[in-house]
Amino acid sequence: MSNSSFELRNTRLEDIDPIIDLCAAVYPGMYSWGPNQLTSHLEVFPEGQFVVVQKVPSPASGLVTDRVIGMASSLIVDYSNHDLRSKWKDITEWGYLGNHAPERGRTLYGVEIMVHPEFQGKGVGKLLYQRRELLARERRMLNIRAGARISGYHRYAQKMSAREYVVAVIRGEFSDPTLSFQLKRGFRVIGLTPYYFHDPESLNHAAVIEWLNPEVATEADHASGDLEFLDAAKAAALPLRPRSPE
Numbered sequence: 001m002s003n004s005s006f007e008l009r010n011t012r013l014e015d016i017d018p019i020i021d022l023c024a025a026v027y028p029g030m031y032s033w034g035p036n037q038l039t040s041h042l043e044v045f046p047e048g049q050f051v052v053v054q055k056v057p058s059p060a061s062g063l064v065t066d067r068v069i070g071m072a073s074s075l076i077v078d079y080s081n082h083d084l085r086s087k088w089k090d091i092t093e094w095g096y097l098g099n100h101a102p103e104r105g106r107t108l109y110g111v112e113i114m115v116h117p118e119f120q121g122k123g124v125g126k127l128l129y130q131r132r133e134l135l136a137r138e139r140r141m142l143n144i145r146a147g148a149r150i151s152g153y154h155r156y157a158q159k160m161s162a163r164e165y166v167v168a169v170i171r172g173e174f175s176d177p178t179l180s181f182q183l184k185r186g187f188r189v190i191g192l193t194p195y196y197f198h199d200p201e202s203l204n205h206a207a208v209i210e211w212l213n214p215e216v217a218t219e220a221d222h223a224s225g226d227l228e229f230l231d232a233a234k235a236a237a238l239p240l241r242p243r244s245p246e
C-alpha cells in the first residue's frame with residue numbers, strides 16, 4: 001500500500017533502531033520502545049506490525065533507503081482474560097505481546113500508532129489504520145480495540161473530569177489531538193480507563209475505542225459499551241456503525 005511519497009509495509013528487523021528514534025521524536029522525554037520489545041513483536045506476530053517509510057535516494061551512491069516515518073503495532077487479544085479497564089502493561093504483557101492469542105482471540109488490539117511530527121496531518125496515520133482494518137477483515141476479527149490517549153486533557157483537567165472531557169470530544173465541542181483522529185477513523189468510545197499507562201498529557205487515562213467489523217458483529221455487539229459515551233455519539237450524530245474504508 002502506498003501513495004506518491006510514502007510506502008506502507010510490514011516491519012523488519014532493520015526498522016527497530018529507526019522506530020526507537022521515531023519514538024524519541026514523537027514522545028520526547030515520555031517513554032521509549034526497547035529493542036527487545038520490538039524484536040518480540042516480530043517474533044510473536046510479524047503480520048501485525050507495520051511501518052510507513054519515505055524513500056530517500058542517496059545522491060552519492062544512487063541507493064534508495066527507507067526512512068521510517070510511522071509505525072503501528074497490534075496483537076490479537078482474547079478478552080475472556082481482560083476487560084475494558086485493563087491496563088496497557090497487562091493487555092500487551094509489558095509491550096512484549098506474550099499474550100498474543102491467534103487461536104481464541106477475536107480482537108485485534110492496537111498497541112501503538114505513531115507518526116513523526118514532521119509528517120503528521122499528511123495521511124500517514126490514516127494509511128496505518130486502513131491497513132490494520134484490512135488485517136482485521138482478512139482474519140475475520142470481531143473488532144479492533146485500543147486504549148486511545150486523550151492527549152489534550154491536561155489543558156482542561158482543572159475544569160472537568162476525564163469523563164466529561166471525553167464526552168465533549170465525542171460531541172465535537174473540543175478537538176483532541178489523538179482521540180479526534182481515532183473518531184474520524186470510524187472508532188467509537190466504549191469505555192474509559194483511569195490508570196492505563198504513564199502519560200502526563202492524558203493524566204494516565206485512555207479512552208477505550210472500538211471499531212466493529214460489519215461482517216462479523218451482531219446487534220448485541222453494537223449495543224454494548226459505556227452508555228454515556230454511546231449516547232454522546234448518537235447526540236453528535238456520529239456514526240455508531242463503523243464506516244467502510246475510504
Ligand SMILES: CC(C)(COP(=O)(O)OP(=O)(O)OC[C@H]1O[C@@H](n2cnc3c(N)ncnc32)[C@H](O)[C@@H]1OP(=O)(O)O)[C@@H](O)C(=O)NCCC(=O)NCCS
Nearest residue numbers: 113114115120121122123124125126148149176177180181
Ligand atoms: C494520532 C496520529 C497517529 C495521527 O496520525 P496523522 O498521520 O497525523 O493523521 P492523518 O494525517 O492520517 O489524519 C487522518 C485524519 O484524521 C484527522 N485528524 C488528525 N489529527 C486530528 C486532530 N488532532 N483533530 C481532528 N482531526 C484530526 C485528519 O484531518 C484526517 O482526516 P481526513 O480523514 O478527513 O482527511 C499522530 O498525530 C501521532 O503520531 N500522534 C502522536 C502519537 C500518539 O498520540 N499516538 C496515538 C496513541 S493512542
